[in-house]
Amino acid sequence: MKDSADLAVRVRGVRKRYGHVEALRGVDLDIAPGEIHALLGDNGAGKSTLVKVLAGAVTPDEGTVEINGVPHRFTGPRDAQAAGIETVYQDLALAPTLPPDANLFLGREPARPGLLGRLGFVDRKAMRAEAATHLRQLNSKIQDLGAEVGSMSGGQKQAVAVARAAMWGSALIMMDEPTAALGVAQTESVLELIRRIRDEKGLPVLLISHNLPDVFRVADRCTVLRLGRRVLTARMSDVTSTDLIRAMTGADTLSPTGERAAEPR
Amino acid sequence: MPRPQRLSDATILLLLIAIVAVFSIVTPAGTFLSLSNAESILLTASQLLILSCGITFLLIAGGLDLSIGSITIFSAVVVAKVMGALAGTAAQAADFHYPNLGVAITVAIVCGLLVGAGWGAVNGLLAVKLRIPPFIATLATGGIVLGLASVWTNGQNVQNVPLPFQSSFGLGKLFEVIPWSIVIAAVVTAVFWVVLSKTRFGLHTYAMGANLEAARRAGVNVRRHMVLLYVGTGALCGIVAVLDVARFSTASITSHSGDALSAIAAVVIGGTSLFGGRGRISGTVVGALIPAVLQSGFVIMDVQPFWQNVAVGVVLLVAVYVDQVKIRAQERT
Numbered sequence: 372m373k374d375s376a377d378l379a380v381r382v383r384g385v386r387k388r389y390g391h392v393e394a395l396r397g398v399d400l401d402i403a404p405g406e407i408h409a410l411l412g413d414n415g416a417g418k419s420t421l422v423k424v425l426a427g428a429v430t431p432d433e434g435t436v437e438i439n440g441v442p443h444r445f446t447g448p449r450d451a452q453a454a455g456i457e458t459v460y461q462d463l464a465l466a467p468t469l470p471p472d473a474n475l476f477l478g479r480e481p482a483r484p485g486l487l488g489r490l491g492f493v494d495r496k497a498m499r500a501e502a503a504t505h506l507r508q509l510n511s512k513i514q515d516l517g518a519e520v521g522s523m524s525g526g527q528k529q530a531v532a533v534a535r536a537a538m539w540g541s542a543l544i545m546m547d548e549p550t551a552a553l554g555v556a557q558t559e560s561v562l563e564l565i566r567r568i569r570d571e572k573g574l575p576v577l578l579i580s581h582n583l584p585d586v587f588r589v590a591d592r593c594t595v596l597r598l599g600r601r602v603l604t605a606r607m608s609d610v611t612s613t614d615l616i617r618a619m620t621g622a623d624t625l626s627p628t629g630e631r632a633a634e635p636r
Numbered sequence: 637m638p639r640p641q642r643l644s645d646a647t648i649l650l651l652l653i654a655i656v657a658v659f660s661i662v663t664p665a666g667t668f669l670s671l672s673n674a675e676s677i678l679l680t681a682s683q684l685l686i687l688s689c690g691i692t693f694l695l696i697a698g699g700l701d702l703s704i705g706s707i708t709i710f711s712a713v714v715v716a717k718v719m720g721a722l723a724g725t726a727a728q729a730a731d732f733h734y735p736n737l738g739v740a741i742t743v744a745i746v747c748g749l750l751v752g753a754g755w756g757a758v759n760g761l762l763a764v765k766l767r768i769p770p771f772i773a774t775l776a777t778g779g780i781v782l783g784l785a786s787v788w789t790n791g792q793n794v795q796n797v798p799l800p801f802q803s804s805f806g807l808g809k810l811f812e813v814i815p816w817s818i819v820i821a822a823v824v825t826a827v828f829w830v831v832l833s834k835t836r837f838g839l840h841t842y843a844m845g846a847n848l849e850a851a852r853r854a855g856v857n858v859r860r861h862m863v864l865l866y867v868g869t870g871a872l873c874g875i876v877a878v879l880d881v882a883r884f885s886t887a888s889i890t891s892h893s894g895d896a897l898s899a900i901a902a903v904v905i906g907g908t909s910l911f912g913g914r915g916r917i918s919g920t921v922v923g924a925l926i927p928a929v930l931q932s933g934f935v936i937m938d939v940q941p942f943w944q945n946v947a948v949g950v951v952l953l954v955a956v957y958v959d960q961v962k963i964r965a966q967e968r969t
């Protein structure tokens with residue numbers, strides 16, 4: 372195992388209980404700098420809960436989270452954002468009647484210089500220019516920066532949400548099923564966007580997906596959760612779909628990391 | 637896809653220009669198209685415009701206020717009563733002698749604005765803290781506030797307003813040219829236009845109406861923001877109350893009961909979406925002018941001015957239909 376300071380994200384022994392349901396039962400996770408890391412698992416395995424822990428939306432009962440070697444205890448989404456973690460939720464959280472630049476800067480609008488800025492005036496020119504530069508850097512297919520986001524295609528909306536995360540994230544970008552609702556061509560461009568976040572920004576990406584072919588095409592490594600525990604972490608080049616399905620369903624009791632997988636009660 | 641918002645702004649402006657053009661042609665020269673008639677149209681529209689500025693913000697943010705007429709009436713009662721009580725004794729007033737006029741006017745205006753803002757805060761807390769849908773919350777407060785004003789005054793107009801308030805302010809003009817009511821409506825409109833289109837507060841107002849959860853997650857204090865919008869709208873009612881008392885030298889219990897619906901109509905005709913997230917003050921200005929222009933034209937043409945209501949209703953239906961078509965077009969993508 373690598374030294375923890377070399378890891379972008381290091382999660383150890385995180386537990387989270389909802390009443391009688393134990394969503395996370397001492398989960399571990401290691402994400403290396405600049406890698407696309409897929410998070411896999413059957414429904415109810417605890418993927419979304421783990422993402423929420425890292426996003427500060429859920430406070431764990433036990434366990435530790437280190438970001439770039441620094442221990443963190445998030446008590447709210449603002450804490451996670453301050454630590455450089457940005458999340459693209461399934462609902463995208465876009466304002467459909469606003470143009471892309473206003474969505475990219477929502478809640479973090481640049482102020483005009485001087486007195487006007489202190490009075491709350493927004494520098495729309497700077498917003499539009501920075502948004503254009505950023506979207507171009509990610510090679511996104513958004514042309515009309517004045518159009519309402521609501522009038523765009525599903526893939527373009529996804530691109531705006533992903534671009535916003537990439538714009539503000541400095542430690543980790545997380546995406547919960549970004550391609551679930553998209554067609555073939557749009558899925559392709561979102562996967563390309565994820566690669567660009569890694570290649571242009573050097574940021575690690577944690578990607579929840581049910582689509583194994585997509586995962587094999589874009590991810591560097593993956594972690595499989597089952598019943599709130601990690602059962603497998605591996606390089607994509609070292610595993611097959613069958614391995615992953617076995618790990619997810621529990622058919623495989625011995626994981627390639629050598630750990631004993633949890634038996635369902 | 638081009639910005640549909642622009643299109644609707646232009647359409648409604650063209651409609652206003654067309655109405656003005658038709659009236660200018662069919663009325664005798666120098667009647668409809670004259671400076672004095674323009675002044676009278678603006679004077680008629682000024683109160684509606686002030687209230688509509690508040691409604692524009694509320695509708696864009698996903699709120700609604702049906703109580704603005706009642707709050708205006710209540711605030712007017714406060715303004716008239718406070719001014720009358722502080723200006724001088726009854727005996728002095730009978731001689732048109734008001735020893736404390738300056739203090740009375742100042743305190744009355746401040747009280748009017750504060751009471752308006754206070755009722756706005758009540759609306760905001762009901763809608764935000766108790767999560768009562770604003771339609772119901774403000775319908776209820778509208779009834780309560782009007783009821784209280786009526787009980788307080790026994791349903792009578794408040795009469796003891798010091799006369800100089802009307803003669804110097806209510807009928808007075810800036811530079812002897814522009815009535816104060818129009819000046820104040822212009823200033824309010826300019827301020828609201830700047831805030832909505834240039835500031836962070838304005839952007840957040842749009843974002844809340846477009847997707848409240850997204851705005852909240854982006855760190856916008858959506859509850860405080862919404863309460864502020866209701867408070868601001870209530871304060872605008874206070875301003876209108878002051879103008880009204882100044883203009884008519886009385887606080888009338890019946891005068892403003894239709895204001896909420898007129899303002900919502902004006903705002904929606906001006907292109908603001910009933911579904912939130914979309915709208916402009918420039919559109920609201922046009923929307924607030926249309927009823928006054930129609931009324932003036934019909935009066936000059938000796939047509940029953942009630943046709944104004946019919947025409948505004950038709951335009952409102954068209955505006956809402958266009959709005960819905962836009963929303964549906966967006967949902968299809």
Ligand SMILES: Nc1ncnc2c1ncn2[C@@H]1O[C@H](COP(=O)(O)OP(=O)(O)O)[C@@H](O)[C@H]1O
Pocket residue numbers: 389392393394412413414415416417418419420421
């Ligand atoms: N807010 C919650 N309240 C109660 N139970 C929850 C809550 N969130 C998740 N769970 C439960 O925790 C378990 C893990 O859920 P989740 O993290 O959403 O799994 P996944 O995203 O892998 O499908 C499930 O059994 C789910 O029902």
Ligand SMILES: [Mg+2]
Pocket residue numbers: 418419
């Ligand atoms: Mg999930």
